[in-house]
Amino acid sequence: MISDNIKRLEEKILNKCSSLGRDRNDIKLIGVTKTQPIEIIRQAVDAGLKDIGENKAQELKEKYEKLTNGIKWHFIGHLQTNKVKYVIKAADFIHSVDSIKLAEEINKRAFQIGKRQNVLLEIKTSNEATKFGLVDEKEIFETAEYCVKSSNLNLIGLMTIAPFTDNTELIRKSFIQLRKLKEKLNDSGFHLTELSMGMSNDFEIAIEEGSTMLRIGTAIFGERINN
Numbered sequence: 606m607i608s609d610n611i612k613r614l615e616e617k618i619l620n621k622c623s624s625l626g627r628d629r630n631d632i633k634l635i636g637v638t639k640t641q642p643i644e645i646i647r648q649a650v651d652a653g654l655k656d657i658g659e660n661k662a663q664e665l666k667e668k669y670e671k672l673t674n675g676i677k678w679h680f681i682g683h684l685q686t687n688k689v690k691y692v693i694k695a696a697d698f699i700h701s702v703d704s705i706k707l708a709e710e711i712n713k714r715a716f717q718i719g720k721r722q723n724v725l726l727e728i729k730t731s732n733e734a735t736k737f738g739l740v741d742e743k744e745i746f747e748t749a750e751y752c753v754k755s756s757n758l759n760l761i762g763l764m765t766i767a768p769f770t771d772n773t774e775l776i777r778k779s780f781i782q783l784r785k786l787k788e789k790l791n792d793s794g795f796h797l798t799e800l801s802m803g804m805s806n807d808f809e810i811a812i813e814e815g816s817t818m819l820r821i822g823t824a825i826f827g828e829r830i831n832n
């Protein structure tokens with residue numbers, strides 16, 4: 606069933622890409638496996654999924670230690686500074702940098718293990734979706750600048766969570782805001798390539814608005830028991 610779900614999703618992504626003239630290869634499909642057991646992740650990987658996303662530091666660490674074969678791990682949840690140590694080895698990408706303080710800690714830990722950490726800034730583009738994420742533009746620019754001048758950070762893009770609503774125009778507004786912010790940063794000298802946006806309910810709108818990283822849980826793995 607997981608492989609069927611991935612196939613079905615893959616078809617939708619492909620259709621959307623071809624209707625827009627976008628290259629499917631410009632979009633990473635990240636399977637969000639929070640609360641799912643190792644066995645389920647194995648099935649997804651066997652079905653061709655290469656990118657796996659987790660939102661809890663300890664959970665990522667435990668799963669990474671049991672399953673390292675060729676998986677790219679994405680940390681997508683809120684990250685407390687004191688938990689960076691759990692994710693620094695495992696995470697190929699950290700999507701949720703939302704303060705200079707957190708960026709500093711990631712840079713420090715990455716330096717200690719001789720790694721250049723891929724990071725994205727989490728931007729709060731709606732009031733209801735999440736408590737976390739940068740809002741103030743000055744703060745966003747300062748955090749981006751901090752990342753760029755830190756030798757063990759590699760700032761590649763921006764991430765957001767759209768509001769949980771049936772109102773597609775509100776969702777689209779959120780994605781447009783993220784895309785415009787990336788353009789604005791790049792206009793002033795940054796070189797961001799990634800937009801991490803789009804979940805099970807809104808990934809097609811996200812693709813329309815330029816997403817390069819889709820974070821999909823329930824459409825692949827079904828409803829979560831908790832979380």
Ligand SMILES: *Cc1c(COP(=O)(O)O)cnc(C)c1O
Nearest residue numbers: 637660681804805820821822823
């Ligand atoms: C859980 C989660 C997702 C996946 O959500 P679905 O609606 O299950 O696709 C994506 N991004 C983040 C940050 C999440 O926590």
